[in-house]
Amino acid sequence: MSSAPHSVAIAMTDGMLHFELALAHEVFGHAPDAVQVPWYDVSICGTQAVHAGLFRVDPDSGLDRLTRADTVIVPALADIHDIPADLVEAVRTAHESGARTVSLCTGAFVLAAAGLLDGLRATTHWAHTDQLAACHPRVQVDPDVLYVDNGRVLTSAGKAAAMDLCLHLVRRDHGSAIANLVARRLVVPPHRAGGQAQFVMTPVPAHHDHRLTELLGWTMQRLDQPLTVEDLARQATMSSRQLARHFHSVTGTTPLQWLLTQRIRRAQELLETTDDGIDTIASASGMGTATTLRRHFRRTVGIPPDTYRRTFRK
Structure with a gap:
């Protein structure tokens, strides 16, 4: 890894929502204590001081800073009908300059207006997916995922899904161990999805159902064992059919x-x-044999385990 910190520019305009703006700054602007590698160099970029939700935010730099960033993040907009042209142009220019471009929640409308989502799968807050599809018919809008990784262009759904995508970026840049440290500091689940461009996974949501929470924890401690659905049902004191219904209602799978x-x-x-x-x-992962692991790993992640190790080993 290069010794130079990865530069992150958070684009800002009046009317942005403070939650996603603050979330991105919290993840990329503060390294966990145990991290020894160079962390991110974060700038909030805009043309003037703005009101983001309840707060006034002063920019560190102008929008021209986006063109010199390694990653550009566009937080959510309150008004998706009035997107500033200078913001759209700055995001488009940054992408053309090689920046990895990321939207959180309704920030996807900025990326779409810049033409960056044409021909790609993308997502946004579920309440706005129909409108994104209607306004930008060349975008393949997927309303059922938390985020979509197209390599250099990434989009997330709303609120908590924005955190999932930010942690996914940390994992891409620094590996799962460091992403887990960030998640632990923020007291959120360390969702880790994907190993290739355009690979989409819906991570399992946290849930406060006591029986299922205990079962998931019990299972995670025994992944190396040959567990079956019947084993899980027995541990949960349910029938297999009851477990399947209960499991789907909580996790969606x-x-x-x-x-x-x-x-x-x-x-x-x-x-x-x-x-x-x-x-x-x-x-150790409960797959039994190398052949079984390679088959399921390639089908799920899209690349063989050996290739994954060469790509993501830090």
Whole structure:
């Protein structure tokens, strides 16, 4: 990794929502204490002091700073019908200059207006996905995911999903161990999704259902064991059918798919943080054999485990 810090420019205009603006600054502007690598160099960029929700925010730099940034983040806008032309032009120019361009919530309307989402899958807050699709028919709007990673262009849904995307970026840049440290500092789940461009995953949401919370924790401690849906149902004192209904209502997925996702994530973490061979990682993640791990890993992540290790090992 280069010794120079990765520069992050947070674009700002009047009427931006303070939650996403503050969230991005909190994630990228403050390194966890244990992190020894160069952290991000963050600037808030705009033409003048603005009101973001309840707060007045003064910019660090003008919008021209976006063209010199490694990553440009566009937080949510309160008014998606009145997007400043200078903001759109600055974001477009930054992208053309090579910046990774990210929108949080309704910031996607800025990226769409700049033409950056044409032909790509993208998302925004669920209340505005129909409007994004109607206003920008060349965008493949997906209302059912938390975020979409197209490599150099990324979009998120609203509020908490913006945090998921920011943590995903930290993970891309620094690996899962450091992303987990950031998540722990912020007291949020460390959702880690994707290993290639345009790979989309809906992370499992946190939920306060006591029975399921205990079951998920119990399962995470036993991923190396040959667990079945019947084992999970027995631990939850439910029938397999009851567990499936309950699981879907809380997580939006099936017990088997959730278990496979956690095994893949465990394998990703071991590939990033250890020198263990594929056979050892397959056993530790509950996949059993290297052949099984490679098959499921490639189907889920899109690349083989060895390629993933070379790409994401820090």
